[in-house]
């Protein structure tokens with residue numbers, strides 16, 4: 200029996216944004232099938248999803264570049280009607296060192312997925328693109344904050360994989376009637392689940408600002424390195440649009456509903472808040488949540504970084520009926536709750552006190 204809202208295949212669904220989206224899908228009444236090779240995530244995220252909402256995605260440990268494995272999953276689940284595609288390698292720095300691997304997994308994986316979808320009559324795809332596709336938007340007058348009409352021009356191999364995938368999907372939708380695609384250009388995801396039991400748990404050394412700040416706060420790292428104070432911002436550090444991961448996850452449900460209801464063909468949407476914050480703003484906001492100043496040192500700019508990636512989110516607000524609602528303060532508080540209670544990420548169980556509080560909250564929810 201298909202689920203009330205339909206069945207969605209989520210690639211990369213044990214990862215950071217994917218797990219939050221799987222949770223929101225289950226809450227919204229979808230059946231969820233996750234595939235992930237666990238390269239940068241842990242199956243424990245599925246237990247946490249179940250603890251929060253009482254439902255669990257079906258899980259396959261599989262690689263998106265494995266055409267046979269994909270075909271079998273689609274054949275075994277003929278009710279799948281849409282795909283949300285997160286699975287990818289995502290470190291900008293690493294992509295400059297092993298670009299071919301990035302093209303193989305990100306571009307190659309998407310091609311395998313599109314072929315399996317086509318062979319099995321699944322025609323809706325929501326794709327994790329990135330604000331990185333815009334590159335340095337300050338090179339154009341009046342393009343900061345950044346609307347979707349800003350010309351794209353990524354400055355690193357990771358960003359170019361995202362640009363190429365957007366093009367492949369656009370060409371496929373154009374040539375195959377009945378297909379619909381949402382290219383979601385995320386700005387900077389932040390925070391964790393307000394329950395404190397779900398969050399980002401990268402397997403290696405984190406690359407992004409917020410997980411690094413979290414590790415400084417719990418003493419896993421001595422201090423944060425601030426990459427450059429010579430940018431043209433109010434305090435000299437670079438500006439990003441930090442969006443709460445729960446808001447970001449909800450943006451996927453809005454995009455999926457749009458594809459299924461309005462069949463818009465292929466369309467790009469920015470998922471951001473429209474508000475930019477500098478690195479120092481973030482250190483201050485997170486220090487406030489933690490209750491003490493966090494140590495940092497200023498080092499030269501990181502290669503490939505740009506001054507400002509702040510979204511114009513109006514298109515998503517108007518066309519998807521979605522808007523980021525949670526504040527930066529909430530993102531910092533939720534991140535702190537997550538790292539304080541789970542300093543080793545998913546490698547340890549959260550404290551009983553959190554699990555008890557969660558069980559109480561669940562009792563009050565409608566069945």
Ligand SMILES: NC(=O)c1ccc[n+]([C@@H]2O[C@H](COP(=O)([O-])OP(=O)(O)OC[C@H]3O[C@@H](n4cnc5c(N)ncnc54)[C@H](O)[C@@H]3O)[C@@H](O)[C@H]2O)c1
Pocket residue numbers: 210211212213214215216217234235236237238239240241261262263264284285286287288289304308327328329330385386387388407
């Ligand atoms: N986090 C960000 O700042 C950000 C911003 C914009 C876009 N994105 C994109 O969003 C998506 C999700 O990012 P995230 O932050 O949740 O990262 P993540 O690393 O937590 O999630 C990606 C998931 O994909 C899985 N994966 C990697 N290669 C795979 C393969 N070959 N087969 C199957 N699974 C594979 C990983 O194990 C992981 O669980 C990615 O496509 C990323 O490029 C992330």
Ligand SMILES: O=c1ccn([C@@H]2O[C@H](COP(=O)(O)OP(=O)(O)O[C@H]3O[C@H](CO)[C@H](O)[C@H](O)[C@H]3O)[C@@H](O)[C@H]2O)c(=O)[nH]1
Pocket residue numbers: 289291329330331385386387406407408409411423424425426427436437438439478501504508
């Ligand atoms: O140790 C650090 C890490 C980061 N930063 C700074 O913090 C800001 C945010 O850096 P992140 O690495 O967290 O994020 P990026 O903006 O570089 O990139 C992220 O967001 C982009 C979208 O805006 C892309 O999606 C990309 O994949 C994703 O990693 C940048 O100014 C960066 O220079 C530091 O000062 N020190």
